[in-house]
Amino acid sequence: MKKGKPNIILLLITFLSFALRFWKLASFPVSLNIDEVVIGYDSYSILKTAKDQWGSFLPLAFQSIGDYKAPVLIYLMVPAIKIFGLNEFGIRFTVAFFGSLTPLLIFFLADYFFKRKEIALIASFLLAISPWHIHYSRATFEAILALFFFLSGVTIFCRSIPLKGKFWWLSGIFFCLSLYTYHAERIFIPLFLVVLLLVYFKEIRKNFKNVLVALIISFIILLPLASIMLSPQGQTRAKSVFFTNDYELRVVKFGEIEKRGGISFFEKILNGKPVATVSFLLKRYLEYSDISYLFFKGMNYTPDKFPAIGLMYLFELPFFLLGIFKLTQKSLTKDKIFLAFGWLLLGPIPSALSNNSQHSLRSLTLIPIPQFLSALGLFTFFNWFLNLNIAENLKKIFYFLCSLLLLSSFIYYFDLYYVQFPYHYSHYLMYGLKEVALYAWEHHNEYEQVIIDPDFGLEGKNITGIPFAYLLVYGREDPRVVQAGKSPYEFENFSYRPVYWPEDQKLKNSLLVASFWQLSPEEVPAEQIVKVVKLYNGKPMFYLVKTK
Amino acid sequence: MDKIKTSLLIFIFAFILRGVPLGSPLWGISQDEISLIRGTTQLFSCTNEGDCFLPVSLFFFSWPKIFLTNTLQIILWARVITLTLGMVTLILSYLLFKKILKDSSLVFFALFTLVFCPQLVFLSKFVSPLALGLPLLLLSIYLMVKGLHYWQYLVFSQIFSGLALFSSAYALVPSLILLFLSIFLTLGKKKFIICLSAFFIFLVWFFFNKYSSFFLIKRSLVFFSEPGFINAINSSRGILREGGHFLLGKILYNKLYFSIFWLSNLFRQYSLANIFSLIEDSGNSTLFTVGPMLIVWFPFFVWGVLESFKYFSFKKAAILLLVLFLAGIPASLLSPRFNQDAFVFALFPMAIYLGIGLSGFFKKRGAIFILIMLFTLNFLITTFKVVLDFKQNVRLKNQKNYLSVIKGNFR
Numbered sequence: 001m002k003k004g005k006p007n008i009i010l011l012l013i014t015f016l017s018f019a020l021r022f023w024k025l026a027s028f029p030v031s032l033n034i035d036e037v038v039i040g041y042d043s044y045s046i047l048k049t050a051k052d053q054w055g056s057f058l059p060l061a062f063q064s065i066g067d068y069k070a071p072v073l074i075y076l077m078v079p080a081i082k083i084f085g086l087n088e089f090g091i092r093f094t095v096a097f098f099g100s101l102t103p104l105l106i107f108f109l110a111d112y113f114f115k116r117k118e119i120a121l122i123a124s125f126l127l128a129i130s131p132w133h134i135h136y137s138r139a140t141f142e143a144i145l146a147l148f149f150f151l152s153g154v155t156i157f158c159r160s161i162p163l164k165g166k167f168w169w170l171s172g173i174f175f176c177l178s179l180y181t182y183h184a185e186r187i188f189i190p191l192f193l194v195v196l197l198l199v200y201f202k203e204i205r206k207n208f209k210n211v212l213v214a215l216i217i218s219f220i221i222l223l224p225l226a227s228i229m230l231s232p233q234g235q236t237r238a239k240s241v242f243f244t245n246d247y248e249l250r251v252v253k254f255g256e257i258e259k260r261g262g263i264s265f266f267e268k269i270l271n272g273k274p275v276a277t278v279s280f281l282l283k284r285y286l287e288y289s290d291i292s293y294l295f296f297k298g299m300n301y302t303p304d305k306f307p308a309i310g311l312m313y314l315f316e317l318p319f320f321l322l323g324i325f326k327l328t329q330k331s332l333t334k335d336k337i338f339l340a341f342g343w344l345l346l347g348p349i350p351s352a353l354s355n356n357s358q359h360s361l362r363s364l365t366l367i368p369i370p371q372f373l374s375a376l377g378l379f380t381f382f383n384w385f386l387n388l389n390i391a392e393n394l395k396k397i398f399y400f401l402c403s404l405l406l407l408s409s410f411i412y413y414f415d416l417y418y419v420q421f422p423y424h425y426s427h428y429l430m431y432g433l434k435e436v437a438l439y440a441w442e443h444h445n446e447y448e449q450v451i452i453d454p455d456f457g458l459e460g461k462n463i464t465g466i467p468f469a470y471l472l473v474y475g476r477e478d479p480r481v482v483q484a485g486k487s488p489y490e491f492e493n494f495s496y497r498p499v500y501w502p503e504d505q506k507l508k509n510s511l512l513v514a515s516f517w518q519l520s521p522e523e524v525p526a527e528q529i530v531k532v533v534k535l536y537n538g539k540p541m542f543y544l545v546k547t548k
Numbered sequence: 549m550d551k552i553k554t555s556l557l558i559f560i561f562a563f564i565l566r567g568v569p570l571g572s573p574l575w576g577i578s579q580d581e582i583s584l585i586r587g588t589t590q591l592f593s594c595t596n597e598g599d600c601f602l603p604v605s606l607f608f609f610s611w612p613k614i615f616l617t618n619t620l621q622i623i624l625w626a627r628v629i630t631l632t633l634g635m636v637t638l639i640l641s642y643l644l645f646k647k648i649l650k651d652s653s654l655v656f657f658a659l660f661t662l663v664f665c666p667q668l669v670f671l672s673k674f675v676s677p678l679a680l681g682l683p684l685l686l687l688s689i690y691l692m693v694k695g696l697h698y699w700q701y702l703v704f705s706q707i708f709s710g711l712a713l714f715s716s717a718y719a720l721v722p723s724l725i726l727l728f729l730s731i732f733l734t735l736g737k738k739k740f741i742i743c744l745s746a747f748f749i750f751l752v753w754f755f756f757n758k759y760s761s762f763f764l765i766k767r768s769l770v771f772f773s774e775p776g777f778i779n780a781i782n783s784s785r786g787i788l789r790e791g792g793h794f795l796l797g798k799i800l801y802n803k804l805y806f807s808i809f810w811l812s813n814l815f816r817q818y819s820l821a822n823i824f825s826l827i828e829d830s831g832n833s834t835l836f837t838v839g840p841m842l843i844v845w846f847p848f849f850v851w852g853v854l855e856s857f858k859y860f861s862f863k864k865a866a867i868l869l870l871v872l873f874l875a876g877i878p879a880s881l882l883s884p885r886f887n888q889d890a891f892v893f894a895l896f897p898m899a900i901y902l903g904i905g906l907s908g909f910f911k912k913r914g915a916i917f918i919l920i921m922l923f924t925l926n927f928l929i930t931t932f933k934v935v936l937d938f939k940q941n942v943r944l945k946n947q948k949n950y951l952s953v954i955k956g957n958f959r
Contacts, residue, residue, distance in 0.1 A: 260936075270932040279825060282843055286821035296812035305776040305884070307784050307805055314808070328854045412800055415788065423787050 006117040010107055010124065017128035018100040021137045025096055026088035029139050030422040030536050031431040036140040037469040038064045040091035041488075043077035045479035053472070055483040060180075061228045065466055067237050068228075072149075072181040073142045086476055092140050098148045099137025103128040105151040110372055112158045113336050116379070123368075123375035131299055131413055132311040132360060132367060143364045146182035149174045150189065150365060157196065161203050165210035172214035176221040183237055184350035184362045186229070191349065192365075195342035199335045246355035249280045287358050288348035291317070294370070298360055301421040309416050311360055312370060313409045319377030320370060326380050327373065344369050426536035427458050430465055435533045436513055436542050437470040443530075444493055447511045447546070453499040456515035456541060467496055467513070505547055512545045519543040551652055558656065559638065562663040566634050566672035578674045581623050584609055604684075604715040605677035626675045633679045634672025638662060640686040641896060647693050648868075649903055657910075658903030664923075665895060666930050667840035667888065678889060681716030684708050685893070688726050695733065702730045703746055710750035718890040720768040721878045771810060771881045781805050814880035817894070820846065822886040837937050840888055840895055844919070844926040845902050852905030859904050872897040 032040070038053075042062050045053045052074075054063045062069040077094045084090035103124040110120035127133055136144050153174035160167040175193070178185045197204060204211050228234040243249065253276045260267075269275075287293065295317045297308035312320070327337060347366030351359045385398070422429065436452070444450050452468075455461040468489045472482065482488050489496060499514040501523055511530070512519060521529065524545050533542035583601060601609065612625035641662055645655040662668055671679050688708040695702035706727060713723040727747050734740040766773075781801045788797030816822075823839045824846045841849070857865045875897055879890035910916060 267932070270929050271936060275929055275933075279838075283821045283825040286825050286846075287819070290819045290821065291815040292812050292819065296808070296815065302784070303780075305774070305809075306780040307801060307808070325857070329857070411796075415796070415800055419791060420784060420787060 006121060009121050010104070013103055013107075013121065013125050013128050014100070016125075017103045020129065020134055021096045021100045024418075025092050025138060028418055028422070029429050030426050031429045031434060032088060032091060032470075032473070033139060033430055034065070034466050034469065035069075036091050037473045038466070039069065039074055039077065039140060040081070040086060041469060041472045041479075042069070043074045043081050043091075044086045044473075044476075045482070046074065047078045047081055048479050049483065051479070051483060053479060053482050053488040060224050061234055063233070065469070067240065068233050069237075070142055070181050070183060072177060073140075073145050076145070086473060091473075092138060095140045095142075095144050096137050099133060099144045102133065102137075102144070102148050102151065105148065105155055106368055106371065109151060109155045109158065109368065110375065112155070113332060113340070113372060114376065119372075119375050119379045122378050123371045126312075126316065126371045126374055127367070129410070130312065130367070130371065131309055131417070132364075135299060135417070136361060136364065141361060142182040143184065143361050146178045146185045147364050147367065149178035149181060150185060151368065153178065154192075160210075161200065165203070165207035165214075168207075168210045168214040169217050172218040173221065176218050176225075179222065180225060183241075184354075185365065187350040187353065188346060188365050191346045192343065195339065195346065199338050199342070241354045241356075243281065243284065243353050243355050244277075246280075248357075249277065253280060281352060284357060285348055285352040288351065288363055288366075290358070293358050295320075298358065299416075301416045302424055306420075306424075307416070309413055312374065313413070315405050315409055316374040316378075319381060320374045321377065322380055323373030323375070323377035326376050331376065340369055340372065422536045424537070427456070427463060427541060430463075430470075431536050432533045432541045433465055433467060433470040434474060436467065436544070437474040439531055439533075439544060440471060440494065440511070440513065441475040443511065447493065448509045449493045449495060449507070450511045450513065451499060451504065451507075452494065452496050453512075453514035453518050454496050455498065456517070458535075458539065458541075461515065461517050468494065501545075507547045510547045512547065513542060514545075515541055516543060519545050554656055555642070558659055558663055559635070562638050563631075563635060565663070565669050566631055577623060578676070580677065581626065581675045584613075584626060584675055585619055585622065601677060602714050602716065604711050605680045608680050608715075609675055623675070627673065630675055630679045631672050633683050634668065637668070637672075637679075637683045637686060640683055640690055641899070644686060644690045644693065644896070645900065645903065647690070648900060651907065653910075654903040654907045656903075657906040658899040661841070661845060661899045661902045661906075662895065664842065664927055665840060665899075666838060666842070666934050667892060668895065669931075670934060671892065677716040678718055678892065681712050681719035682892060684712035684715055685719055685722050685726070686896070688712060688723070692726060692730060692733070695730070699734060702734055703742055706730045706743055706746035706750075710746070710753070713750060714753070717768045718878050718892075720765070721881060722875070722893055725874060725877075768878065769881050770883050771813065772806065774884060777806060777809055778803075809884065810880060813884050814876055816884075817876040817879045817886055817891055819886060822888075823891075823898075824849075838930050838933055840891060841898065842923070842926045842930060844922045845905075848902050848905030848909060849898060850905070851908065852901030852903070855904050855908060856901060868897060868900060872901075 039062075042052050042064060045051060046058070051057050052059050052062050052064075056063065060071050062071060062074055073094065077091065080093035080097075081090045084093055106127045107120045107124035110123040111117060114120060133144070153171045156167050156174065157171040160171065175189055179189055239245075254273055257271070257273055257276060293310065295310035295312055295314050298311040299309050302308050327340065330337070332340070344366065347369070348363050350365070351362035354362055356362075385395070388395075422431070426432075440450050440452070454465050454467055455463065456465065457463040468491075471477070471494055472488065472491075477491055482491055485491055499512050499518040501512075501519055504510070504512055505524075519529075521540075521543065524543065528545050528547070529543055530546050531544040532540045533544070535541045580601075609626050609629060611629070612622045616622050616625065638659065642655065642659050645658045646652075649655050649658065671682070685708075688705045691701045691705035691708065695705055709723040709726040709730070712719040713727075727750070730743050731740065731747055734743045781803065785797035785801040788794070788800070821839075823841050824843045825839050853869075856868060859865070860868065872894060875894035876891065878893060879887040882890055909919065
């Protein structure tokens, strides 16, 4: 490849990455989700008062809604909220920005791995258009930021090896930042560092001084994190999402064992809870290698049996498999092969240990390796094709067909993300709560109280929203007022509890906000319904009802 | 002499695992056994019950009914037939592996994994059409491999493919593939006509047995009658139409999607979680909730697949991979989830990979002890779970039938 050409292509890829992540960022996803509103408001609160919504001064763990969020993203969002305001764009800007830069990191890392700019560019391009990465980049997920820091750490570490570890201290800082950014990294990174140690043991031993410097700096940075993680507050999140809380394990599997009752010692050993737990964990771990999940339906944009899309495009599948084959044929040096396989094996561990099956967010650290494999496969295939002894016109037709395939994959993805996904699942995205919040703010002075029922849903009351956070964000309530109250939930005349029409209709001059499960239009007189808030697909969800 | 001793030992182990306890009502009676008891004695037609025995399997399993009247004795002797078929399956696997893997240690390792495969063990314990379809198909494949050098074997291969076709609904697709393959291998040669004739005989018999054929197709190709897919495609198209993108909806969402759904379902059959761990809930397994292969084999399987390209020539390794891929097709044509019963065909190419993977490991003697411990523990745990699952599934599901068969037919 000509000198300078890779830089131009890389620039174009970066531009594409920005375009895909920033285009209509404020409108899609169609609503701010729960994490976005609380993170956004905490960031706003830090901007205004240097305290979080609970009044803690520059905390290292944000109490938020009781889940004690990691701090880095919230602090990094402050400049964006200052410039763009407390709105959808301001809240989403930071993660979208770092997400857009991640393909650049992938390029440098892939270049180190494969020593071929072409493969690095392909890997970078694949990440730029990756449904998996785009989805989370657009919706303020800490995992994207954590991934950026983690990849920075790995890239600097690897590229420092020929420099005798000169910048390993910087690599350590980025790893530490990643640990402060997202909980899953707190499991993954220590394990990954062990792999790094094993793979590059000789180099680390030779340059132990630089390792020591990195360790000391990292130790100092991580001291506060250690104290947080050891505190009850710091463990809240880990405990709530740990796999032992999984319904399938705790209720279904353990329930079966307990139902059998009076089991013998032999049965306890061979089919008791320990075996059930290990089997369950293994199943969860192995699920992440499911091709059907990776390439056909992993993004869950549509219901079961509907056309869907995986974490990667379907056209990547044959090249991904070819890439795996090529990797085992010693197309890389031994240390890189071990690093790649180690990364692949460790990637699903944090998500396997959590209480969800096939959670694409918690396994985001895996993302570079499948892209590397697809890139290697693509390069291998096109390299072979280029050297085929066939007519140039036939080659041109083939390239045209490939471009058509790529374009149609894009269009299909666009439709699923921008049309089908919000149509089917806007209620899970908390769509409607913005409209509710804006109306409630506009009219709350007309009522003695505004009662909002947090539970709603289409199939049943299976979604619990946090309406108070939407009120805070869209009302841009002064954080000082919120901090002065007993809790962030208590401000103005808003309250949040289940609504029960037969009783609540007796309340005087109140505004009740609930879904049709609680405020059925068949029970509530039409003249008392002041507003109906619909979902993205036009189905009515929230009814705003005034009492007499 | 050593090879003979090892072979004997493996087969004795296999017999004990499969044969004990054979007739004990501890297991309950499976749905197929109930169909057998209830079914007619017309040997060349299907019964009218929902669970049908195809002509060939009806022929094989009905012999005890001719000589015996006691229900439990009929079931016991029908199970003896299944046990025999299970042992024949292993013998045929051994012969096939010998043809493919030249190294005898690899053959034994491959066979070992099948001997202790939970699914194959329990397939040999109950009357099941699949227990017959499987050895017939294996025999057909073995004869086809021999037929690469001596064309006469291809004709016999065709015959056994045809018999497999009419023994189990799951054998439809593999037997058709083998039938076509036999014709393809003789293309351009004079013997082609003989192979083609054998194929046509089965085609005629296929259309002659209208009820069996209908049942066969209905049971093996359930996937394409899933109403949910058509509704989903129409719904997705409708959503775009609402937005004014009528043409785009037609281009993006049409019946071509069935091919993508099917491909997704095909890859779903190869989900490592389903094969080596616990099967996804509400799977179509008629047996139990653990995967068909022990988890302890997982790393050796992955290693075996990668090493196969070093062990075989690239062409042979690619063909073996293709065989593994094709073996999952019957399962993918059933309902859109992992189908443990129909996936049984894929266990044989998997065993070959395991043979390659395990042989490499056994060169490192220090780790053998750990592997034996893990294998023993894994096998015991899996067997225990299978026993409990099966008792629960079979007993609960067929409680009523079980009682009526025992009480009503006891003579």
